[in-house]
Amino acid sequence: MAYPVLQFMGVSKVYTMGGSQVHALKGVDLEIREGEMVSVMGPSGCGKSTMLQIAGCLDKPTAGLIMLSGTDVSALEDKQLAQIRNKHIGIIFQTFNLLPHESALNNVIVPLQYSGISKKQGESAAQRALQSVGLGDRVHHKPNELSGGQRQRVAIARAIVNQPSIVLADEPTGALDQQSGREVMGILQRLNSQGRTIVVVTHDKDVAGYAGRIIELSDGSIVGDRKVKSKKVPKKEIEAGARARPVAAGQKICARCSFGNRPQARYCANCGFTLDMSPKASDTMIRRMAGMMVNCPYCATPNRPFAKYCISCGGAVDDALKAGYGEGVKA
Ligand code: ADP
Ligand code: MG
Numbered sequence: 001m002a003y004p005v006l007q008f009m010g011v012s013k014v015y016t017m018g019g020s021q022v023h024a025l026k027g028v029d030l031e032i033r034e035g036e037m038v039s040v041m042g043p044s045g046c047g048k049s050t051m052l053q054i055a056g057c058l059d060k061p062t063a064g065l066i067m068l069s070g071t072d073v074s075a076l077e078d079k080q081l082a083q084i085r086n087k088h089i090g091i092i093f094q095t096f097n098l099l100p101h102e103s104a105l106n107n108v109i110v111p112l113q114y115s116g117i118s119k120k121q122g123e124s125a126a127q128r129a130l131q132s133v134g135l136g137d138r139v140h141h142k143p144n145e146l147s148g149g150q151r152q153r154v155a156i157a158r159a160i161v162n163q164p165s166i167v168l169a170d171e172p173t174g175a176l177d178q179q180s181g182r183e184v185m186g187i188l189q190r191l192n193s194q195g196r197t198i199v200v201v202t203h204d205k206d207v208a209g210y211a212g213r214i215i216e217l218s219d220g221s222i223v224g225d226r227k228v229k230s231k232k233v234p235k236k237e238i239e240a241g242a243r244a245r246p247v248a249a250g251q252k253i254c255a256r257c258s259f260g261n262r263p264q265a266r267y268c269a270n271c272g273f274t275l276d277m278s279p280k281a282s283d284t285m286i287r288r289m290a291g292m293m294v295n296c297p298y299c300a301t302p303n304r305p306f307a308k309y310c311i312s313c314g315g316a317v318d319d320a321l322k323a324g325y326g327e328g329v330k331a
Contacts, residue, residue: 001033002033002034002035002036003033003034003069003070004031004032004033004034004067004070005032005033005034005036005068005069005165005166005197006030006031006032006055006066006067006068006166006197006199007030007031007032007065007066007067008028008029008030008031008051008054008055008064008065008066009029009064009065009066009067010027010028010029010063010064010065011025011027011028011029011030011051011054011061011063011064011065011066012025012026012027012028012061012062012063012064013025013047013050013054013059013061013062013220014062023220024047024050024220025047025050025051025054025061025220026219026220026221027063027064027221028051028064028220028221028222029222030215030222032166032197032199033197034165034195034197035192035195035196035197036192036197036198036212036213037188037189037192037197037198037200037210037211037212037213037230038198038199038200038211038212038213038214038215039199039200039201039202039207039208039209039210039211039213039214039215040052040199040200040201040202040215040217041201041202041203041204041205041208041214041215041216041217042203042216042217042218043203043218044203046217046218046219046220047217047219047220048170048201048202048203048217049170049201051201051217052168052170052199052201054066055166055168055199056085056089056091056168056314057073057076057081057084057085057089058085058091058309058314058316059316060074061074068084068088068089068165068166069088069165071084078316082298082315082316085298085314085315086111086114086115086162086298086315087115087162087164088164088165088166089164089165089166089167089168090158090159090160090161090162090164090166090167090168091159091167091168091169091170091314092152092155092156092159092167092168092169092170092172093155093169093170093171093172093314094170094171094172094174094175095175095259095270096143096148096151096152096154096155096175096259097155097270097310097311097312097314098143098151098154098155098158098312099143099301099312100142100143100144100254100255100256101142102142103139103140103141103142104130104135104138104139104140104141104142104143104146104154104157105123105126105127105130105139105140107143107154107155107158107312108126108129108130108154108157108158108161109122109123109126109161110158110299110301110312110313111158111161111162111298111299111313112125112126112161112162113299114298114299115162125161126139126157126161127139129157129158129160129161130153130154130157132157132160132190132191132194133153133154133156133157133187133242134153134187134238134239134241134242135150135153135154135157135242138150138242143253144253147180147241148175148176148177148180148251148260149176149177149179149180149181149183149184149241150241150242151260152172152173152175152176152180152184153184153187153242156172156184156187156188156191158313160191160196165197166197166198166199167188167191167196167197167198167199168199168201169188169198169199169200169201170201171201171202171203172184172185172188172200172202173185173202173204173207174202175259175260179237179241180241181207182233182237183233183237183238183241185200185207185210185233186210186232186233186234186235186237186238187238188200188210189210189230189232189233190235190238198211209228209230209231210230210231210233211228211230212227212228212229212230213225213226213227213228214226214228251263252265252275254268254270254271254273254275255273255275255277255279255282256268256271256273256282259271261275271311273285296310296312296313296315296317298310298313298315299312299313299315301313303317
């Protein structure tokens with residue numbers, strides 16, 4: 001029997017807003033073993049993201065125990081949690097959160113800068129990670145020279161570059177067209193077949209079907225947990241997606257965060273930045289905004305002052321700042 005990588009024991013999460021309380025998770029028990037690929041499925045608001053954030057040590061439960069590879073992480077201090085996140089957890093979000101002016105390679109290197117390896121080792125690790133998502137020949141491309149699906153592949157490479165014990169993905173196909181989404185799930189399957197433990201959170205039944213086990217969440221409780229025969233994505237589809245389609249035609253790429261927006265969008269759906277400015281004006285604006293930004297204590301990426309999680313590495317910006325960890329300073 002494989003080793004348990006993630007265990008939840010009676011995990012509850014209550015958010016207090018004003019005078020009222022939201023019970024987002026209600027005594028969840030769960031065990032995910034090494035080498036599994038699991039989907040957590042349920043409607044919007046049922047507690048999926050809360051569960052993933054707690055599993056990823058981005059947030060703490062109100063009650064219950066979390067074990068990661070046999071270590072009780074519920075009792076750890078923020079600084080220790082930050083170290084665990086960097087080493088043991090890879091996180092992928094719906095939006096790709098890449099540094100817009102950096103190459104794919106530099107984006108993937110980010111989490112390695114905090115694991116104490118040399119620049120050269122970092123580069124070859126990043127190169128290998130990009131290779132494993134089919135982008136070995138696009139390492140010098142910047143986000144705006146890649147399609148949405150390819151950008152999510154870069155984010156996946158960044159999530160696995162540290163060889164984490166578990167990869168957590170929150171609606172990883174949510175910002176993609178159906179075919180690119182299918183390819184992203186195919187890549188996660190491929191990584192799983194190489195032994196990686198993967199948890200994908202989704203509201204989409206079709207997306208959930210790419211995993212070998214589906215956990216159903218409803219109103220903060222697990223109401224179903226079954227092994228299924230997963231849909232497989234053929235290798236040639238994954239490879240075609242890596243080569244084809246650069247930027248989707250008509251998309252407006254945000255100058256600040258590189259998110260691909262609808263052609264008629266005025267503000268970026270990811271970071272709120274104004275889209276229709278001259279390159280010079282937007283450069284000035286980005287620089288001026290940088291003065292109000294808070295650098296991520298883990299990867300030094302500038303984040304919006306009210307950001308909770310770093311747009312680049314997923315680290316908890318505000319928690320870490322409060323805990324006084326790392327180089328977090330107001331820029
Ligand atoms: P899902 O990802 O399944 O859509 P979430 O985990 O985001 O669900 O949310 C579960 C419930 O908790 C929802 O009712 C949501 O409104 C609430 N919630 C989530 N985050 C917060 C928060 N930071 N403060 C207050 N309520 C929250
Ligand atoms: Mg969610």
